[in-house]
Amino acid sequence: MNVVIALIVFIAGAIGGFFATRLLSSTSQEQRKLAEQVNKSEAALDQYKLDVAEHLSSSAKLLDQMNSTCQTAMKQMQESTQLLQKATTVEAEGMPFFSAETQQQLAQTATLRHQKRDSENVEAMTEPPLDYSNDPSGLFVDQKQKVTTAE
Secondary structure, eight states: OHHHHHHHHHHHHHHHHHHHHHHHHHHHHHHHHHHHHHHHHHHHHHHHHHHHHHHHHHHHHHHHHHHHHHHHHHHHHHHHHHHHHHHHHHHHTTOOSSOHHHHHHHHHHHHHHHHHHHHHHHHHHTSOOTTSOSSOOOTTSOOOOOOSOOO
């Protein structure tokens, strides 16, 4: 009889264990899903941190390049300013803009032009301009005029 009771208890325990694992396994499956989601989220966060770190390092490299470019531009501007200052001091000391031959030619053409203008001015001063009338109309004379349309 002890064996029968032991078998009945064993079968009842097996049935009870079967239902207990069924109930507990659904919660464990949920826990497994949640654990997988946590692992995925942590992996995504780690990847995001790596991406941000890479972005910041590339930004730092670009800023270094910009800084070196600005330094180079500043040096070039400083050299250009110095060259310009040297050129203005040399020019002020008497360095001509044109060569001596060019200056002679310019002086010759200037004297020829002035001679032509002087001769033209003498001839033009003897005659009034063509748009002037020989007969004055009296329009600007300060006299009272007759009113012709009186009623």
